[in-house]
Amino acid sequence: MNAAPLSGLYAPSLALVTDLYQLTMAYGYWQQGLQDREAVFHLYFRKAPFQGGYAVAAGLALAVDWVENLQFSDDDLAYLGSLRGSKGGAMFPPEFLRYLREMKFTCDIDAMPEGTVVFGNEPIMRVRGPLLQAQLLETALLTLINFQTLVATKAARIREAAGPTDQILEFGLRRAQGFDGGLGASRAAYLGGGDATSNVLAGQRYGIPVRGTHAHSWVMAFESEVQAFSAYAQAFPDDSVFLVDTYDTLEGVRQAIHVARDMRAKGHELAGIRLDSGDLAYLSREARAVLDEAGFTETRIVASNDLEENLITSLKQQGARIDTWGVGTQLVTAYNQAALGGVYKLAALRKADDSGWDFTIKLSEQVAKTSIPGILQVRRFLNEHGKARADMLYNTAEDLPIHLILIDPADSTRRLPIRPETQYRELLEPVFRRGQRVLDLPTLAESRALAQREVQALDPSVRRFLNPHTFPVGLEMGLYEYRTRLILEKRPVRPA
Amino acid sequence: MNAAPLSGLYAPSLALVTDLYQLTMAYGYWQQGLQDREAVFHLYFRKAPFQGGYAVAAGLALAVDWVENLQFSDDDLAYLGSLRGSKGGAMFPPEFLRYLREMKFTCDIDAMPEGTVVFGNEPIMRVRGPLLQAQLLETALLTLINFQTLVATKAARIREAAGPTDQILEFGLRRAQGFDGGLGASRAAYLGGGDATSNVLAGQRYGIPVRGTHAHSWVMAFESEVQAFSAYAQAFPDDSVFLVDTYDTLEGVRQAIHVARDMRAKGHELAGIRLDSGDLAYLSREARAVLDEAGFTETRIVASNDLEENLITSLKQQGARIDTWGVGTQLVTAYNQAALGGVYKLAALRKADDSGWDFTIKLSEQVAKTSIPGILQVRRFLNEHGKARADMLYNTAEDLPIHLILIDPADSTRRLPIRPETQYRELLEPVFRRGQRVLDLPTLAESRALAQREVQALDPSVRRFLNPHTFPVGLEMGLYEYRTRLILEKRPVRPA
Missing domain, CATH: 3.20.140.10 (nicotinate phosphoribosyltransferase)
Structure with a gap:
């Protein structure tokens, strides 16, 4: 794929x-x-x-x-x-x-x-x-x-915020740069740590798991939330996530529970509810309490609404009871950069x-914006646990000796010697x-x-x-010295 | 196309x-x-x-x-x-x-x-x-x-800042969301007010004029800037724009003039120089002075480097002598939103x-986030000069009378009556x-x-x-009243 x-x-x-x-x-x-x-x-x-x-x-x-x-x-x-x-x-x-x-x-x-x-x-x-x-x-x-x-980097950060076990769903196609903007975003979001996408084409092309709930329009197309949820449960009895905020969120949770009871009577469990607006910390805690009290402790709470890593961190700190994060615009556009x-x-x-x-x-x-000359390779030195310790850029052109001293190109006084036996x-x-x-x-x-x-x-x-x-990234000492000579040679020296 | x-x-x-x-x-x-x-x-x-x-x-x-x-x-x-x-x-x-x-x-x-x-x-x-x-x-x-x-909106704003006669070139493909992210951005940038794109596929598919200069690597591939510029002029004697900041900008301008004199001797004119770093206000004024003094008053000055409408406005206020704006990342990603x-x-x-x-x-x-019901049309009322005066949203469903009073949906006390004879x-x-x-x-x-x-x-x-x-955008009074009734009916009323 x-x-x-x-x-x-x-x-x-x-x-x-x-x-x-x-x-x-x-x-x-x-x-x-x-x-x-x-x-x-x-x-x-x-x-x-x-x-x-x-x-x-x-x-x-x-x-x-x-x-x-x-x-x-x-x-x-x-x-x-x-x-x-x-x-x-x-x-x-x-x-x-x-x-x-x-x-x-x-x-x-x-x-x-x-x-x-x-x-x-x-x-x-x-x-x-x-x-x-x-x-x-x-x-x-x-x-x-x-x-x-x-x-991919944005997704890794969102994974960092969500923690290893929460689900991350990428929902961003409608805010992407056209069709393959969205397709590429879904791919990178999965690569960087997402669990699934709403983007069906990305599912088809890349084998990414696809997931979805329903839209507000589904609820609006029925006389009541109970009718809407019941109809959705009929289509997807074991995979329904009800969007509960079309009219009033906590009232929506109660309607969802009403339908979930009917589902349970027929041998099915409500998979989740979704919150898409309002104070997600407060609403998720309230929703969790109501669901738990009604005996739906396994029903997941999905949240969405301009979520990104800092907001997810803050929600967790506030004790939000969200276990599935729907992330759209902020992820696919990498909005803040x-x-x-x-x-x-x-x-x-x-x-x-x-x-x-x-x-x-x-x-x-x-x-800092001056380029680095050479035919470069990046050597990553590892510590005794196999974890990254420092990276060295060096010139692989023939016959150049390698001095195991890393020099920070932005501050030549920062130098890191590497022991010859260090794994890399x-x-x-x-x-x-x-x-x-x-x-x-x-x-x-x-x-x-x-x-x-x-x-x-x-x-x-x-x-x-x-x-x-x-993280320490340095130039191999010979490369550093070569580059410094080249800069001095190329930069015209004019009296002030 | x-x-x-x-x-x-x-x-x-x-x-x-x-x-x-x-x-x-x-x-x-x-x-x-x-x-x-x-x-x-x-x-x-x-x-x-x-x-x-x-x-x-x-x-x-x-x-x-x-x-x-x-x-x-x-x-x-x-x-x-x-x-x-x-x-x-x-x-x-x-x-x-x-x-x-x-x-x-x-x-x-x-x-x-x-x-x-x-x-x-x-x-x-x-x-x-x-x-x-x-x-x-x-x-x-x-x-x-x-x-x-x-x-398209971003491009219109950049056009607003650049003024009607400056050239706007869209350069952003490398920072777009994949290939058709870039293709779509080039299309919308042109539609909104750009003059040309560097994106060759966009030129082919949409007939947008394509333009380009050369990269720093061109200069670096020759022994000297003079050699690099001369070689480029040989390829494009009447359409050369020299990138002058590979080593030192104002020195680069002098090298460009040196080559431009040779070109002129052969019957060709240097089309432009490009500044891609540094203080664009200062450098463009200096470059303009040096070019003018050398008799190259028609040579254009192209600038690029994270330009957007506010920076262009500021550069103009500082007396920058830039007449062609290369706009990339900020335009194709609509970076600030x-x-x-x-x-x-x-x-x-x-x-x-x-x-x-x-x-x-x-x-x-x-x-403000509550939707508007109906089968809507937007009527734009015009003043006596044919310019937009106010917009009215109204429900086109059969048999609804139209009251020519516009009500601001966010503040119902703001009302604008429209005379029946008003053009729209x-x-x-x-x-x-x-x-x-x-x-x-x-x-x-x-x-x-x-x-x-x-x-x-x-x-x-x-x-x-x-x-x-x-700009005044209002709901037709009947629509406003209908929507208000619907909100009151749908919103559950619970004692606090």
Whole structure:
């Protein structure tokens, strides 16, 4: 279910899911004869979203699917051939369009498996290959990885707030960015820790469990709540969750209990009630008391209404008796930070005479936004319990020694020596080699399980919402020193 | 280009783009014999987004396309047939799935044309038809209309800030919710007032002008900025916009001028430079001065970096010399309010004995969230200059007299009498009749032109960002009184 999500949803070619400048640069590289110069790009974000301490990498399976189906169709090329510059001439000459038509994808891609915990500045993905091809991948990879990682991280935080046993249902399709905005959100929400979705297409495509209750309109379509609930129970005698707040919530709970008694007399149990408005702490406590008193101790209480991790935490602190959380808008849009600022930066370029690499850097007024040169790998050092201790970014280019001293790129006085015998694992795994996929993708459920293990293995201080502890991520000392020299060399020094 | 956007992008059937509860309710209605009871639903939002005074209705063409292609495929039905309840039984019986397979769409739909200015509580769309069908449309209609309206409104606000002559380029694909999140955002951004997009697929599918510059990686792939700019100019001699901030912005401007002189010597003009970081007010003024001094007065200055309407307003107030605004994340995600809370509420149901209508209401703790019963139309009264003066919601059900007194549903003491001779237009237009489309959809460019006329026709006090004036939207007096009686009747009165 995991590996063919987009090719099934979309028309044959999605090569035009890109920014125009990728194609204008491609044409420029081709014109300059630079199309096959070997290049390395890293895809990474600078800061974890939601002012949090970590992110959950996601989107790789979608990216793989897109890359494997990448091809310019005749329609695509006809469209590109129709584009005109301001003087009326063709933007792209036919020879270049022929080149695009015949281009074969030959890049290497390494990436973190979906579900891996990732921190700022760490490459989630590394692309190595002909400059033109590697550049052409940028937009689509960012679109897929940014959004999937953002929502998977939000879901992990909601799981953190809800605790391990509560149910989390994702309800957000109607507030998503169109159909595959919603489909992608459902996928990432499940990967990051959700239990089920209301989105039927996501159920069909990805095998995510689907769940639902009923709408207010169901109640309004009957003369009374009792009639409405009874009719719903007739359709779903063992799986009914009654929405009780169409008119008056606690009165609705009483009507639900009335119907639940009839159901029990016929051998069925009311699965749950849903609260969708009002003071959820108060109403859930009252509803629980009334249900328990009537003998419906197993009937679950589902709550919804703009829920997110902070509100869930607060409701729990107030003693809310909610055991199933319906989460919509806040999860699928990652409302309080609606985008992850992932970037895709050129970090190495083979020298023209093929004598080695030029490692490249993008400067910035702020050192934190300056890119990291090299052909990077992320090494995660583990403590004696196998838990993450610190991450090291290092340059894998040949013949570079590795000094086991990590330096914080934002503050060079923060240094962490690592003992040589420390256990570690390398986070970037081979996905494509010379354009051929070499990785069997895990199922979505396997990625979800990895995400849960990864997040649980973080120290609680890194997982907390308010001022989380900063997990140590450093540059290998040689890389740090190389980067510092490069910055000083590239930055023009002018007298003030 | 406008009418077939989704059917081209998607696989044959998207009937499963819905919440599970639409299907469970459909089964319930079918089981109760209520599937053909005539019902009326309204799609509306309660408050304009971004604390603004208005929204720009959008998404109708996408909704029409979805509705026209709505059909359950064999795969869809096989999936639904495979779903199991908690006791292991089939969620849906085969007879119901056969009913879905053979269902013919027979609803009436009325809607505001795309580009219409719309206010809180006004139906953007009204669906009338068999209860089961009308309910089944809910999720997809909300998904499409909510997001398109949100982004079109954001774009209109950015146009307001940029003024009528500046260029607005939408650059946001990489931060959108997947591929059609980005595609939909590009469409709505253009409709609401953008000039062009970087999204090539949006250019192909919707005929939106595509534009682009180059990335930092282009500069980094050459030995020097001068080499990089020269190479780009060779590819696009009349359409080059140089990104000048890879290393040092003002130094980059000087390098750009150096290359621009060479270009001019060959008969070409540098189209523009782009600033993507730093203090855009200061840097744009400095860049303009340097460009002008060197004789490049026509070279445009493009700026980007998390721009939105408030930042653009501030930059203009600071005398920034920017004439082209590249807008990405903030526009495509509507970052500061990433979802429009549109809802779809049952408002009328034919009586069981077919003797007339029951008008229905969803109560709420807050009167502002209580729905409006009836078969509604929105009448926009115009002043002597043809500009919008006030909107009236009224019930079009037969034989109801219309009293030309508008009552604010949130404050019944605010009443606005309308002279009988006042000119008006009705905002909801027939789109489908008995399942057949009766409206020729305008092109996207026509909808964009309508949006610009509509927004410009609003009083500036309604358009401003800070504490905008509330445009008067009232209920026709008879509707107001009917709704008040219904609320009192439905709300249980309990002693405190």
